[in-house]
Amino acid sequence: xxxxxxxxxxxxxxxxxxxxxxxxxxxxxxxxxxxxxxxxxxxxxxxxxxxxxxxxxxxxxxxxxxxxxxxxxxxxxxxxxxxxxxxxxxxxxxxxxxxxxxxxxxxxxxxxxxxxxxxxxxxxxxxxxxxxxxxxxxxxxxxxxxxxxxxxxxxxxxxxxxxxxxxxxxxxxxxxxxxxxxxxxxxxxxxxxxxxxxxxxxxxxxxxxxxxxxxxxxxxxxxxxxxxxxxxxxxxxxxxxxxxxxxxxxxxxxxxxxxxxxxxxxxxxxxxxx
Amino acid sequence: xxxxxxxxxxxxxxxxxxxxxxxxxxxxxxxxxxxxxxxxxxxxxxxxxxxxxxxxxxxxxxxxxxxxxxxxxxxxxxxxxxxxxxxxxxxxxxxxxxxxxxxxxxxxxxxxxxxxxxxxxxxxxxxxxxxxxxxxxxxxxxxxxxxxxxxxxxxxxxxxxxxxxxxxxxxxxxxxxxxxxxxxxxxxxxxxxxxxxxxxxxxxxxxxxxxxxxxxxxxxxxxxxxxxxxxxxxxxxxxxxxxxxxxxxxxxxxxxxxxxxxxxxxxxxxxxxxxxxxxxxxxxxxxxxxxxxxxxxxxxxxxxxxxxxxxx
Numbered sequence: 001x002x003x004x005x006x007x008x009x010x011x012x013x014x015x016x017x018x019x020x021x022x023x024x025x026x027x028x029x030x031x032x033x034x035x036x037x038x039x040x041x042x043x044x045x046x047x048x049x050x051x052x053x054x055x056x057x058x059x060x061x062x063x064x065x066x067x068x069x070x071x072x073x074x075x076x077x078x079x080x081x082x083x084x085x086x087x088x089x090x091x092x093x094x095x096x097x098x099x100x101x102x103x104x105x106x107x108x109x110x111x112x113x114x115x116x117x118x119x120x121x122x123x124x125x126x127x128x129x130x131x132x133x134x135x136x137x138x139x140x141x142x143x144x145x146x147x148x149x150x151x152x153x154x155x156x157x158x159x160x161x162x163x164x165x166x167x168x169x170x171x172x173x174x175x176x177x178x179x180x181x182x183x184x185x186x187x188x189x190x191x192x193x194x195x196x197x198x199x200x201x202x203x204x205x206x207x208x209x210x211x212x213x214x215x216x217x218x219x220x221x222x223x224x225x226x227x228x229x230x231x232x233x234x235x236x237x238x239x240x241x242x243x244x245x246x247x248x249x250x251x252x253x254x255x256x257x258x259x260x261x262x263x264x265x266x267x268x269x270x271x272x273x274x
Numbered sequence: 275x276x277x278x279x280x281x282x283x284x285x286x287x288x289x290x291x292x293x294x295x296x297x298x299x300x301x302x303x304x305x306x307x308x309x310x311x312x313x314x315x316x317x318x319x320x321x322x323x324x325x326x327x328x329x330x331x332x333x334x335x336x337x338x339x340x341x342x343x344x345x346x347x348x349x350x351x352x353x354x355x356x357x358x359x360x361x362x363x364x365x366x367x368x369x370x371x372x373x374x375x376x377x378x379x380x381x382x383x384x385x386x387x388x389x390x391x392x393x394x395x396x397x398x399x400x401x402x403x404x405x406x407x408x409x410x411x412x413x414x415x416x417x418x419x420x421x422x423x424x425x426x427x428x429x430x431x432x433x434x435x436x437x438x439x440x441x442x443x444x445x446x447x448x449x450x451x452x453x454x455x456x457x458x459x460x461x462x463x464x465x466x467x468x469x470x471x472x473x474x475x476x477x478x479x480x481x482x483x484x485x486x487x488x489x490x491x492x493x494x495x496x497x498x499x500x501x502x503x504x505x506x507x508x509x510x511x512x513x514x515x516x517x518x519x520x521x522x523x524x525x526x527x528x529x530x531x532x533x534x535x536x537x538x539x540x541x542x543x544x545x546x547x548x549x550x551x552x553x554x555x556x557x558x559x560x561x562x563x564x565x566x567x568x569x570x571x572x573x574x575x576x577x578x579x580x581x582x583x584x585x586x
Contacts, residue, residue: 110361122346271328
């Protein structure tokens with residue numbers, strides 16, 4: 001059993017490791033969402049985007065959620081922004097990189113002996129790493145929400161954005177980041193090099209993204225989507241207000257917990273030659 | 275007699291079919307500096323990983339301070355560890371690393387100042403990020419981190435690597451001081467002279483098996499000596515007709531020095547004979563290292579020296 005003070009110290013150590021990437025991604029998410037509102041205004045309150053949107057195939061419009069939430073509304077424009085591949089790539093890179101650094105990275109840098117030779121249990125180490133990653137995911141996702149609301153406020157469009165919907169999307173995105181972080185943690189716990197952990201995690205996440213996309217645009221493969229984490233992340237539904245998000249959130253949270261538990265079990269069983 | 279600090283019985287660790295260590299039996303007594311000697315690949319570091327619970331034994335038992343070592347065990351708070359190839363978090367300063375290690379141990383660090391002074395770690399050294407420190411400074415930080423909480427057992431894996439000779443000497447004095455406070459040191463090394471100078475007992479490892487256990491004083495007493503004599507001119511005459519010394523064998527001349535081999539147990543005889551020879555100067559050196567290496571080579575290819583029976 002690890003001493004609470006030791007676990008607290010380790011948590012601060014892990015938190016500190018994520019400081020720079022966490023702040024960079026949070027700043028990027030904040031800036032991106034502010035910019036999205038500015039672009040919406042620049043496109044004539046999305047009118048030009050709506051014209052462009054009409055040329056998008058129906059399946060893709062359905063995938064983006066703009067079949068029911070037009071691009072000439074700020075909500076529709078924002079909902080596309082919240083699932084823009086660039087934003088998702090930047091945000092999901094954070095838990096993937098951090099989890100790889102906090103477990104496999106410690107092995108690779110040969111710094112693990114400093115920790116494992118102290119009375120800190122391995123499960124506590126995984127829990128500490130997971131908590132630190134969760135904190136930075138919350139900061140990054142929250143920064144995106146703050147950017148959306150700040151952008152709308154600056155452009156005088158606050159009335160067009162429901163803070164409740166933004167909060168819901170933010171929490172949905174946070175749970176998606178946690179679920180991705182859980183997979184990252186599992187591969188990190190099983191690896192001795194960060195590149196291995198990142199490589200395997202990115203491969204799985206990309207496969208899931210493609211699986212979800214395929215399921216959305218190809219009716220014959222519609223059932224496959226349930227196996228993808230991205231199936232449970234749908235910003236447009238929060239703006240439409242027609243969706244009970246509990247199932248999505250529970251699936252993502254459960255995925256994060258199960259993979260983190262497996263990560264702890266793997267880390268606990270490993271022999272370390274550090 | 276107090277209980278041993280470390281007890282290994284039949285300790286075996288296999289990697290696949292290859293035994294990294296095989297049927298190790300040894301005890302480390304309280305208040306001693308225990309030398310663990312062997313060349314690279316002999317199994318020293320594997321033994322240390324077993325002592326710290328970083329890996330599990332395939333067979334056998336190991337007990338440290340009366341407990342089975344496991345990750346996260348409070349036992350680890352009583353141990354200080356200097357790894358063979360340590361890594362440090364490059365973004366942290368030396369002081370932050372010491373704080374981190376003390377915090378993870380959940381124990382105060384009463385010896386930090388003493389350890390830093392002894393190792394010559396200055397405030398400037400401790401204020402620099404680890405990535406910008408020299409190898410020697412990094413090694414000093416790791417040693418200070420291992421000693422700062424006054425551990426009951428220090429486990430050192432080739433700790434003098436990267437230290438300059440002056441600091442090495444101070445470090446060895448610090449280990450003696452640690453022993454004088456009743457603490458125990460497990461000192462793994464492949465440098466014979468360090469073990470001879472520092473350790474009370476030595477266990478020698480070859481290919482994962484113990485081939486020798488002895489008190490260092492016994493080993494040193496059993497070792498040959500080399501006697502160097504500086505004779506008055508003309509030295510050439512002395513070379514062609516070196517003075518006879520009972521029990522000693524003349525080997526060669528070097529500049530104006532003559533070199534003799536003195537078997538163990540003949541020291542008193544040669545001192546008596548030196549009085550009749552009137553050398554200008556003389557030096558008597560232990561051939562501990564040569565003797566040890568000769569023993570080591572003799573065991574090469576032979577079965578390992580029988581180890582004590584495994585416990586029930």
